[in-house]
């Protein structure tokens with residue numbers, strides 16, 4: 001496949017025409033009496049019409065047929081998608097999952113939508129406040145099927161296998177160590193090329209933003225120019241057997257049939273688009289004198305709540321970097337956090353736990369649940385000679401951090417059979433080093 005083209009930038013007003021139809025964007029207005037190439041004009045709103053300019057999001061799509069050309073929606077099998085946060089009782093324990101198992105293509109064909117599994121979440125879909133963490137486990141491409149989410153935005157983190165994502169705005173290819181965001185209402189279809197796994201952070205009612213940088217200044221962390229938006233691409237494809245549009249609406253799955261591919265947008269303009277980002281482009285800020293900075297310095301994207309500084313969810317990464325802090329226990333400190341922390345691993349080993357937390361697995365440290373380095377990590381890092389050293393080379397761990405208290409689903413606690421019952425044991429060897437008669441810390445040898 002030829003390399004795909006993209007527009008660069010974050011949240012900008014963009015315009016794109018499929019090169020097969022030059023001049024397909026109307027000039028000087030959005031809604032002419034008859035559009036160029038006799039296309040239909042359709043607006044996709046990602047914010048209330050009346051939002052202030054800096055949060056107002058919408059795009060205009062010029063398409064062969066409008067989205068409304070479909071048969072009625074009907075309820076379909078929910079699989080393991082849920083927004084019922086009371087399926088099982090609460091569990092404050094530190095939870096860790098072994099790599100989630102991908103179904104074998106030779107046994108059962110599973111595509112991106114039928115392979116969605118809700119792991120945890122909180123909040124209320126109908127009042128547009130909350131989030132869900134889903135795992136996707138699939139082995140087949142979506143064939144004449146697309147999906148759109150009426151409830152929120154999907155931040156997709158592939159961990160194994162490449163994705164080719166068709167959207168109404170064009171095509172995006174995505175490989176592990178890249179992420180993409182498909183915002184509320186945007187139709188997309190996913191091709192996969194092997195047994196494929198990844199994580200999804202869904203936020204209801206808000207959109208992801210770049211975090212404010214404060215004293216860091218105008219540059220740093222995820223720079224806007226590194227976000228990539230697809231360019232217009234259409235197919236004028238009639239589907240004799242019927243094309244299936246799957247919709248997640250108020251947490252439930254519905255499907256309808258239509259006679260044409262939904263990827264029939266010849267041109268579009270606006271600031272409400274899907275986008276992708278390569279995590280390698282993250283400009284890391286870190287402690288260069290002493291102590292361990294809080295992980296908020298590694299925030300890629302944030303979905304803000306109405307409370308200043310408090311996120312519905314942050315997407316945070318732990319990228320390769322230098323560790324140079326003097327007089328410092330360099331790994332993450334022991335802590336208890338009012339926020340909930342779901343972590344996943346795209347590749348390599350995570351510094352605070354060398355074993356047990358594996359690529360394709362996950363962990364959840366809930367509100368106020370204590371956690372930190374395992375005993376082995378503590379012993380090693382307390383004695384380590386503090387030379388400049390590379391940290392996390394060849395790895396990429398990430399965190400979905402939320403101000404909501406997350407409930408784990410029945411699939412997460414039982415059905416997936418990946419929960420590591422022995423997780424707590426990694427802290428059991430921690431022992432007291434207390435020397436009540438001597439203030440001097442034991443010098444590293």
Ligand SMILES: [Fe+2]
Pocket residue numbers: 335337341365371
């Ligand atoms: Fe933590």
